[in-house]
Amino acid sequence: MTKRISTEDAPHEKRENLWLLIVSPTIWAVHFLFSYITAAVWCAKVGSPGGSLQPVRWAIAIYTVIALIGITFNGLSGLRRHNFGTESLPHDFDTPGDRHRFLGFATVLLAGLSAVATLFAAAVVFYFFDCR
Amino acid sequence: MSGKRFIECPVIVFAVALVLAGCTGPQSSLDPAGREAERIAGLFWWMAGGAVVVWALVVWLAWSAMHGRVSRHTERQARLYVIGGGVLFPTLVLAGLLAYGLGMMPALLEPAPPGSLKISVSGEQWWWRVRYHTADGGEVELANEIRLPVGEPASFELESPDVIHSFWIPSLAGKMDMIPGRRTRLVLHPTRTGTFRGQCAEFCGDSHALMAFPVVVMEKDAFAAWLTAQRAPAATPQADAGPEARRVNRGRDAFLEHGCSACHTVRGTLARGAIGPDLTHVGGRLTLGAGILPNDHPSFVRWIAETDRVKPGVLMPHYRMLPSGEHDALAAYLESLQ
């Protein structure tokens, strides 16, 4: 196996951050929970069985915008790490530089997945107009 | 080789026919008899069709990846495959199926038009309390059987006094949970006459699997006649002193003597218990014990004498200790309640 000599100044593994990887999926989960709980509480406490869901639909729309902004920032930070240095895909060498790029790339992919999933969850606002 | 094929072919045809035969019957979502069930079956077929197409595509891709010549692909093409086939295609397919599935829900949740037949059903461990609301504001309490007029919407209000149950008549519609402290709704539009089967679809204790009910979809006139008959109090016993009438009369006395009346109502008699199913017309039902026994003399005897064996955990005490003449008389009396 060829071992590349890294001249790049990638962060040491102790300083590498795994948490950034799960930010987007977490936003997706929180978006889902907030949307669900808002609708459940609204329909149980405020709306009657046939009552309007309008405020909840707006709330979900706002949650969705916030979630997508968060996911975008997380994705962009991943993209920055993915583009670190001059190497391109695949980032599969056992070097601090490739680890840094790999984590960035994985963050980008997860952000994309989470964005789609968040939009899928938000799709209900186009189909439900009351608490039935 | 070809001889072997010749033998295998009918076997496969038979196997497929056997599997497909399971798709019909009184309790199949794939053999719909109601508008809601038709929609759900449609959804199933679209999903199944979509799954087959996607599966075939994936298998074809795998096959061509293994057998195709690597050198023929440029890097750009490969990237297109990965992004197109791995990201775009699944996202679009899922979005399409999601939109189709979600788009179906508002229609399924549409309330019945005002003036439709209204029925309250309460799921209780392990039977169904059924109340028909009549047009004049009255109420008829029945149990363990539901009849509906064909071509008319029927609006159900579902509830439960004990644990969560779920009301499901696969041939007619999707299922709806019955939740203590809440009232859930379900609207059915039966489209053809026939006898179907409903089943509790949420685990609710020992005899959850033994909590079913027959559903009869009838012509409108027959339904109206049936409801009128169900509304009437129990038939008064004949005054003649033939042996059969004597047996029925003895059963009626035994019903009060042994305390059956503490839990059961037989309208028109002193029996006014409200804990168990209404028995005013129990002899005219299609089944006994919430869809688990045929409605005949031996089954009545068995239900009374071996209640706990027929239905584990049942909340009705068994009457094994009564002399068998009493079982017989009770059964004759209940059968006479047409």
Ligand SMILES: [Cu+2]
């Ligand atoms: Cu159950």
